[in-house]
Amino acid sequence: xxxxxxxxxxxxxxxxxxxxxxxxxxxxxxxxxxxxxxxxxxxxxxxxxxxxxxxxxxxxxxxxxxxxxxxxxxxxxxxxxxxxxxxxxxxxxxxxxxxxxxxxxxxxxxxxxxxxxxxxxxxxxxxxxxxxxxxxxxxxxxxxxxxxxxxxxxxxxxxxxxxxx
Amino acid sequence: xxxxxxxxxxxxxxxxxxxxxxxxxxxxxxxxxxxxxxxxxxxxxxxxxxxxxxxxxxxxxxxxxxxxxxxxxxxxxxxxxxxxxxxxxxxxxxxxxxxxxxxxxxxxxxxxxxxxxxxxxxxxxxxxxxxxxxxxxxxxxxxxxxxxxxxxxxxxxxxxxxxxxxxxxxxxxxxxxxxxxxxxxxxxxxxxxxxx
Numbered sequence: 001x002x003x004x005x006x007x008x009x010x011x012x013x014x015x016x017x018x019x020x021x022x023x024x025x026x027x028x029x030x031x032x033x034x035x036x037x038x039x040x041x042x043x044x045x046x047x048x049x050x051x052x053x054x055x056x057x058x059x060x061x062x063x064x065x066x067x068x069x070x071x072x073x074x075x076x077x078x079x080x081x082x083x084x085x086x087x088x089x090x091x092x093x094x095x096x097x098x099x100x101x102x103x104x105x106x107x108x109x110x111x112x113x114x115x116x117x118x119x120x121x122x123x124x125x126x127x128x129x130x131x132x133x134x135x136x137x138x139x140x141x142x143x144x145x146x147x148x149x150x151x152x153x154x155x156x157x158x159x160x161x162x163x164x165x
Numbered sequence: 166x167x168x169x170x171x172x173x174x175x176x177x178x179x180x181x182x183x184x185x186x187x188x189x190x191x192x193x194x195x196x197x198x199x200x201x202x203x204x205x206x207x208x209x210x211x212x213x214x215x216x217x218x219x220x221x222x223x224x225x226x227x228x229x230x231x232x233x234x235x236x237x238x239x240x241x242x243x244x245x246x247x248x249x250x251x252x253x254x255x256x257x258x259x260x261x262x263x264x265x266x267x268x269x270x271x272x273x274x275x276x277x278x279x280x281x282x283x284x285x286x287x288x289x290x291x292x293x294x295x296x297x298x299x300x301x302x303x304x305x306x307x308x309x310x311x312x313x314x315x316x317x318x319x320x321x322x323x324x325x326x327x328x329x330x331x332x333x334x335x336x337x338x339x340x341x342x343x344x345x346x347x348x349x350x351x352x353x354x355x356x357x358x359x360x361x
Binding site for chain 2: 065067094096097100102117119135137138140141143144145
Protein backbone atom coordinates (compact mmCIF):
# COMPACT_ATOMS: atom_id res chain seq x y z
CA UNK A 1 0.00 0.00 0.00
CA UNK A 2 2.80 2.39 0.92
CA UNK A 3 5.17 1.20 -1.80
CA UNK A 4 3.20 2.40 -4.84
CA UNK A 5 2.67 5.80 -3.20
CA UNK A 6 6.39 6.09 -2.52
CA UNK A 7 7.27 5.13 -6.08
CA UNK A 8 4.80 7.69 -7.43
CA UNK A 9 6.23 10.36 -5.12
CA UNK A 10 9.81 9.62 -6.20
CA UNK A 11 8.76 9.59 -9.85
CA UNK A 12 7.11 12.97 -9.43
CA UNK A 13 10.14 14.46 -7.68
CA UNK A 14 12.45 13.13 -10.39
CA UNK A 15 10.17 14.61 -13.04
CA UNK A 16 10.15 18.00 -11.33
CA UNK A 17 13.96 17.98 -11.06
CA UNK A 18 14.35 16.85 -14.65
CA UNK A 19 11.89 19.43 -15.94
CA UNK A 20 14.03 22.32 -14.67
CA UNK A 21 15.50 24.24 -17.59
CA UNK A 22 19.28 24.36 -17.31
CA UNK A 23 21.45 23.69 -14.30
CA UNK A 24 19.88 24.14 -10.87
CA UNK A 25 22.09 27.13 -10.08
CA UNK A 26 19.69 29.11 -7.86
CA UNK A 27 16.65 28.03 -5.87
CA UNK A 28 14.04 29.84 -3.81
CA UNK A 29 14.26 28.41 -0.31
CA UNK A 30 11.62 30.14 1.79
CA UNK A 31 10.07 33.40 2.92
CA UNK A 32 9.33 34.45 6.46
CA UNK A 33 5.64 34.44 7.41
CA UNK A 34 4.14 37.89 6.93
CA UNK A 35 1.38 39.03 9.26
CA UNK A 36 0.13 42.56 8.83
CA UNK A 37 -2.82 44.63 9.99
CA UNK A 38 -4.76 46.77 7.49
CA UNK A 39 -3.03 50.10 7.01
CA UNK A 40 0.21 48.79 8.55
CA UNK A 41 3.55 47.67 7.16
CA UNK A 42 5.46 44.48 7.84
CA UNK A 43 8.57 42.95 6.35
CA UNK A 44 9.24 39.80 4.36
CA UNK A 45 12.59 38.08 4.11
CA UNK A 46 13.07 35.91 1.05
CA UNK A 47 15.81 33.31 1.17
CA UNK A 48 17.57 32.06 -1.97
CA UNK A 49 20.39 29.59 -2.43
CA UNK A 50 23.03 29.60 -5.13
CA UNK A 51 24.17 26.05 -5.92
CA UNK A 52 27.67 24.87 -5.12
CA UNK A 53 30.21 25.94 -7.71
CA UNK A 54 28.01 28.73 -9.06
CA UNK A 55 27.91 32.47 -8.41
CA UNK A 56 25.50 35.12 -9.60
CA UNK A 57 25.93 38.88 -9.92
CA UNK A 58 24.79 40.92 -6.95
CA UNK A 59 22.05 43.53 -7.36
CA UNK A 60 24.81 46.07 -7.99
CA UNK A 61 27.40 44.45 -10.23
CA UNK A 62 30.61 46.40 -10.74
CA UNK A 63 30.28 46.37 -14.53
CA UNK A 64 27.25 47.87 -16.28
CA UNK A 65 27.17 45.03 -18.83
CA UNK A 66 26.62 42.39 -16.17
CA UNK A 67 23.06 41.32 -15.39
CA UNK A 68 22.01 42.35 -11.85
CA UNK A 69 20.06 39.99 -9.61
CA UNK A 70 16.53 41.33 -9.18
CA UNK A 71 13.34 40.32 -7.42
CA UNK A 72 10.10 41.32 -9.14
CA UNK A 73 6.89 40.88 -7.13
CA UNK A 74 3.30 41.03 -8.33
CA UNK A 75 1.10 41.46 -5.26
CA UNK A 76 -2.70 41.60 -5.20
CA UNK A 77 -3.99 45.16 -5.62
CA UNK A 78 -4.51 45.87 -1.93
CA UNK A 79 -0.98 44.87 -0.98
CA UNK A 80 1.89 47.26 -1.64
CA UNK A 81 5.51 46.11 -1.88
CA UNK A 82 8.30 48.64 -1.43
CA UNK A 83 11.89 49.02 -0.28
CA UNK A 84 13.25 45.82 -1.80
CA UNK A 85 16.59 45.52 -0.09
CA UNK A 86 19.40 43.36 -1.42
CA UNK A 87 22.52 42.29 0.44
CA UNK A 88 25.86 43.73 -0.62
CA UNK A 89 27.71 41.38 -2.94
CA UNK A 90 30.95 39.66 -2.05
CA UNK A 91 33.77 41.25 -3.99
CA UNK A 92 35.69 38.36 -5.46
CA UNK A 93 38.00 37.66 -8.37
CA UNK A 94 37.78 34.47 -10.36
CA UNK A 95 40.30 32.37 -12.29
CA UNK A 96 38.89 33.63 -15.61
CA UNK A 97 39.91 37.19 -14.71
CA UNK A 98 42.19 37.25 -11.67
CA UNK A 99 42.80 41.01 -11.87
CA UNK A 100 39.14 42.00 -11.91
CA UNK A 101 36.76 41.98 -8.97
CA UNK A 102 33.11 41.10 -9.38
CA UNK A 103 30.31 41.71 -6.91
CA UNK A 104 28.54 38.38 -6.51
CA UNK A 105 26.28 36.22 -4.38
CA UNK A 106 27.10 32.63 -3.62
CA UNK A 107 25.62 30.19 -1.12
CA UNK A 108 22.57 31.54 0.70
CA UNK A 109 21.43 35.15 0.38
CA UNK A 110 18.40 37.06 1.67
CA UNK A 111 16.32 39.81 0.12
CA UNK A 112 13.90 41.81 2.25
CA UNK A 113 10.93 43.97 1.27
CA UNK A 114 8.32 46.06 3.02
CA UNK A 115 4.76 44.73 2.74
CA UNK A 116 1.86 47.08 3.40
CA UNK A 117 -1.81 46.13 3.52
CA UNK A 118 -4.38 48.67 2.37
CA UNK A 119 -6.52 50.28 5.08
CA UNK A 120 -9.73 48.72 3.77
CA UNK A 121 -8.29 45.26 3.28
CA UNK A 122 -10.38 42.35 4.57
CA UNK A 123 -8.79 39.75 6.81
CA UNK A 124 -7.40 36.71 5.07
CA UNK A 125 -4.36 35.16 3.49
CA UNK A 126 -3.14 36.58 0.20
CA UNK A 127 -0.47 35.13 -2.05
CA UNK A 128 2.24 37.29 -3.59
CA UNK A 129 3.85 35.84 -6.71
CA UNK A 130 7.12 36.96 -8.18
CA UNK A 131 10.37 35.91 -9.69
CA UNK A 132 14.07 36.22 -9.22
CA UNK A 133 16.09 37.18 -12.27
CA UNK A 134 19.75 36.24 -12.20
CA UNK A 135 22.64 35.30 -14.40
CA UNK A 136 24.86 32.50 -13.15
CA UNK A 137 28.44 31.53 -13.87
CA UNK A 138 30.95 28.98 -12.71
CA UNK A 139 34.70 29.51 -12.78
CA UNK A 140 34.76 28.60 -16.48
CA UNK A 141 31.41 29.32 -18.04
CA UNK A 142 28.28 31.43 -17.85
CA UNK A 143 24.64 30.63 -18.38
CA UNK A 144 22.04 32.91 -19.97
CA UNK A 145 19.96 35.14 -17.68
CA UNK A 146 17.14 33.17 -16.12
CA UNK A 147 14.06 33.71 -13.96
CA UNK A 148 12.83 31.38 -11.24
CA UNK A 149 9.36 31.73 -9.73
CA UNK A 150 8.80 32.42 -6.06
CA UNK A 151 5.86 33.18 -3.79
CA UNK A 152 4.90 33.97 -0.23
CA UNK A 153 1.72 34.45 1.73
CA UNK A 154 0.63 37.59 3.52
CA UNK A 155 -1.80 37.11 6.39
CA UNK A 156 -3.90 40.19 6.87
CA UNK A 157 -5.34 40.44 10.38
CA UNK A 158 -8.75 41.75 11.29
CA UNK A 159 -8.82 45.51 11.54
CA UNK A 160 -8.66 46.57 15.20
CA UNK A 161 -11.46 48.84 16.34
CA UNK A 162 -10.15 52.15 17.56
CA UNK A 163 -11.21 52.90 21.14
CA UNK A 164 -13.27 55.94 21.81
CA UNK A 165 -12.98 57.62 25.15
CA UNK B 166 -8.34 2.42 -0.64
CA UNK B 167 -6.21 0.53 -3.16
CA UNK B 168 -8.17 2.09 -5.99
CA UNK B 169 -7.52 5.57 -4.60
CA UNK B 170 -3.79 4.89 -4.54
CA UNK B 171 -3.80 3.94 -8.18
CA UNK B 172 -5.83 6.98 -9.16
CA UNK B 173 -3.38 9.12 -7.23
CA UNK B 174 -0.48 7.36 -8.96
CA UNK B 175 -2.01 7.87 -12.39
CA UNK B 176 -2.58 11.54 -11.62
CA UNK B 177 1.04 11.93 -10.52
CA UNK B 178 2.29 10.30 -13.72
CA UNK B 179 0.14 12.63 -15.82
CA UNK B 180 1.52 15.66 -13.93
CA UNK B 181 5.06 14.32 -14.37
CA UNK B 182 4.57 13.93 -18.12
CA UNK B 183 3.19 17.47 -18.31
CA UNK B 184 6.28 18.76 -16.54
CA UNK B 185 8.75 16.80 -18.59
CA UNK B 186 7.17 17.06 -22.04
CA UNK B 187 7.98 20.77 -22.65
CA UNK B 188 11.66 19.99 -22.28
CA UNK B 189 11.48 17.77 -25.34
CA UNK B 190 8.97 19.70 -27.37
CA UNK B 191 9.36 23.43 -26.72
CA UNK B 192 13.12 23.65 -26.19
CA UNK B 193 14.33 20.95 -28.54
CA UNK B 194 16.74 22.53 -31.00
CA UNK B 195 15.48 22.31 -34.57
CA UNK B 196 18.53 20.44 -35.82
CA UNK B 197 19.92 16.97 -36.20
CA UNK B 198 23.20 18.27 -34.77
CA UNK B 199 24.41 16.04 -31.96
CA UNK B 200 26.17 17.04 -28.77
CA UNK B 201 29.33 15.27 -29.89
CA UNK B 202 29.89 17.62 -32.80
CA UNK B 203 33.32 16.41 -33.93
CA UNK B 204 33.40 15.34 -37.58
CA UNK B 205 29.99 16.81 -38.35
CA UNK B 206 29.46 19.49 -40.97
CA UNK B 207 29.19 22.94 -39.41
CA UNK B 208 25.59 24.11 -40.02
CA UNK B 209 25.25 27.01 -42.43
CA UNK B 210 23.80 30.28 -41.11
CA UNK B 211 23.20 33.80 -42.30
CA UNK B 212 23.50 36.58 -39.73
CA UNK B 213 23.95 40.31 -39.68
CA UNK B 214 27.21 41.65 -38.37
CA UNK B 215 27.53 44.74 -36.17
CA UNK B 216 27.88 46.87 -39.31
CA UNK B 217 24.57 45.62 -40.71
CA UNK B 218 26.18 43.40 -43.36
CA UNK B 219 24.87 39.88 -43.96
CA UNK B 220 27.46 37.22 -43.31
CA UNK B 221 27.19 33.52 -44.15
CA UNK B 222 29.38 30.81 -42.71
CA UNK B 223 29.99 29.65 -46.28
CA UNK B 224 31.58 33.04 -47.03
CA UNK B 225 34.64 31.60 -45.31
CA UNK B 226 34.79 28.42 -47.40
CA UNK B 227 38.37 27.24 -47.83
CA UNK B 228 39.42 28.76 -44.50
CA UNK B 229 39.59 27.18 -41.09
CA UNK B 230 37.05 28.91 -38.85
CA UNK B 231 37.08 29.49 -35.11
CA UNK B 232 33.40 30.06 -34.34
CA UNK B 233 33.08 31.58 -30.88
CA UNK B 234 29.69 32.09 -29.21
CA UNK B 235 29.89 34.79 -26.53
CA UNK B 236 27.91 37.51 -24.73
CA UNK B 237 28.64 40.89 -23.19
CA UNK B 238 27.47 39.61 -19.77
CA UNK B 239 29.92 36.72 -19.81
CA UNK B 240 33.23 37.53 -18.05
CA UNK B 241 35.01 34.32 -19.19
CA UNK B 242 34.10 35.27 -22.79
CA UNK B 243 35.71 38.66 -22.22
CA UNK B 244 38.89 36.90 -21.08
CA UNK B 245 39.10 34.90 -24.31
CA UNK B 246 38.43 37.74 -26.76
CA UNK B 247 41.99 39.21 -26.75
CA UNK B 248 43.32 35.70 -27.33
CA UNK B 249 41.08 35.33 -30.39
CA UNK B 250 42.24 38.74 -31.62
CA UNK B 251 45.87 37.60 -31.41
CA UNK B 252 45.00 34.31 -33.08
CA UNK B 253 43.18 36.08 -35.94
CA UNK B 254 46.21 38.26 -36.58
CA UNK B 255 48.82 35.54 -36.20
CA UNK B 256 47.23 32.97 -38.51
CA UNK B 257 45.34 35.15 -41.00
CA UNK B 258 47.86 34.53 -43.80
CA UNK B 259 47.56 30.81 -43.26
CA UNK B 260 43.81 30.84 -43.74
CA UNK B 261 42.37 31.14 -40.24
CA UNK B 262 39.14 33.08 -39.75
CA UNK B 263 37.84 33.90 -36.31
CA UNK B 264 34.11 34.64 -36.15
CA UNK B 265 32.32 35.84 -33.02
CA UNK B 266 28.60 35.27 -32.58
CA UNK B 267 27.00 37.33 -29.81
CA UNK B 268 24.15 35.51 -28.05
CA UNK B 269 23.07 38.45 -26.02
CA UNK B 270 20.15 40.35 -24.49
CA UNK B 271 22.01 43.62 -25.03
CA UNK B 272 21.00 45.92 -27.87
CA UNK B 273 22.81 45.71 -31.22
CA UNK B 274 24.34 49.12 -30.45
CA UNK B 275 25.69 47.94 -27.10
CA UNK B 276 27.17 44.84 -28.70
CA UNK B 277 28.83 47.00 -31.37
CA UNK B 278 30.14 49.37 -28.70
CA UNK B 279 31.52 46.45 -26.72
CA UNK B 280 33.22 45.05 -29.85
CA UNK B 281 34.81 48.44 -30.58
CA UNK B 282 36.01 48.83 -26.99
CA UNK B 283 37.49 45.33 -27.03
CA UNK B 284 39.09 46.14 -30.44
CA UNK B 285 37.69 42.92 -31.91
CA UNK B 286 39.50 42.53 -35.25
CA UNK B 287 37.26 39.78 -36.62
CA UNK B 288 33.60 39.64 -37.75
CA UNK B 289 31.16 40.02 -34.87
CA UNK B 290 27.73 38.65 -35.74
CA UNK B 291 24.43 39.23 -33.99
CA UNK B 292 23.31 35.73 -33.07
CA UNK B 293 19.73 34.47 -32.80
CA UNK B 294 18.13 31.63 -30.91
CA UNK B 295 17.85 29.74 -34.18
CA UNK B 296 21.62 30.00 -34.65
CA UNK B 297 22.13 28.52 -31.21
CA UNK B 298 19.62 25.77 -32.05
CA UNK B 299 21.49 24.96 -35.26
CA UNK B 300 24.55 24.24 -33.15
CA UNK B 301 22.72 21.92 -30.77
CA UNK B 302 21.41 24.66 -28.46
CA UNK B 303 24.29 26.64 -27.02
CA UNK B 304 23.48 26.37 -23.31
CA UNK B 305 26.59 27.95 -21.86
CA UNK B 306 29.13 30.53 -22.86
CA UNK B 307 31.77 30.72 -24.10
CA UNK B 308 31.26 27.87 -26.55
CA UNK B 309 33.67 27.52 -29.43
CA UNK B 310 33.57 25.35 -32.54
CA UNK B 311 36.73 24.77 -34.55
CA UNK B 312 35.92 24.11 -38.20
CA UNK B 313 38.37 22.85 -40.83
CA UNK B 314 38.72 24.20 -44.36
CA UNK B 315 36.21 21.63 -45.54
CA UNK B 316 33.52 22.83 -43.16
CA UNK B 317 33.82 19.93 -40.74
CA UNK B 318 33.96 20.48 -37.00
CA UNK B 319 37.31 19.40 -35.57
CA UNK B 320 36.66 20.43 -31.96
CA UNK B 321 33.80 21.68 -29.80
CA UNK B 322 34.83 23.36 -26.56
CA UNK B 323 32.49 24.40 -23.75
CA UNK B 324 33.65 27.07 -21.34
CA UNK B 325 36.89 28.90 -20.91
CA UNK B 326 40.05 26.97 -21.65
CA UNK B 327 43.67 28.10 -21.75
CA UNK B 328 45.08 30.28 -24.48
CA UNK B 329 47.40 27.39 -25.38
CA UNK B 330 44.49 25.00 -25.86
CA UNK B 331 42.65 27.52 -28.03
CA UNK B 332 45.70 27.93 -30.26
CA UNK B 333 46.26 24.17 -30.48
CA UNK B 334 42.64 23.64 -31.52
CA UNK B 335 42.90 26.40 -34.15
CA UNK B 336 46.11 24.96 -35.58
CA UNK B 337 44.52 21.50 -35.68
CA UNK B 338 41.60 22.93 -37.68
CA UNK B 339 44.07 24.64 -40.04
CA UNK B 340 46.10 21.46 -40.52
CA UNK B 341 43.19 19.13 -41.14
CA UNK B 342 43.39 17.89 -44.73
CA UNK B 343 40.91 19.60 -46.98
CA UNK B 344 39.12 18.61 -50.16
CA UNK B 345 38.91 22.28 -51.13
CA UNK B 346 41.92 23.50 -53.14
CA UNK B 347 43.36 26.37 -51.19
CA UNK B 348 46.54 27.97 -52.45
CA UNK B 349 47.21 29.44 -49.04
CA UNK B 350 46.92 26.12 -47.24
CA UNK B 351 50.40 26.12 -45.77
CA UNK B 352 50.68 23.95 -42.71
CA UNK B 353 51.14 26.34 -39.79
CA UNK B 354 53.26 25.44 -36.81
CA UNK B 355 52.28 26.22 -33.31
CA UNK B 356 54.56 28.88 -31.92
CA UNK B 357 54.86 27.47 -28.46
CA UNK B 358 56.74 30.36 -26.96
CA UNK B 359 53.88 32.72 -27.78
CA UNK B 360 51.19 30.28 -26.82
CA UNK B 361 52.26 30.25 -23.19
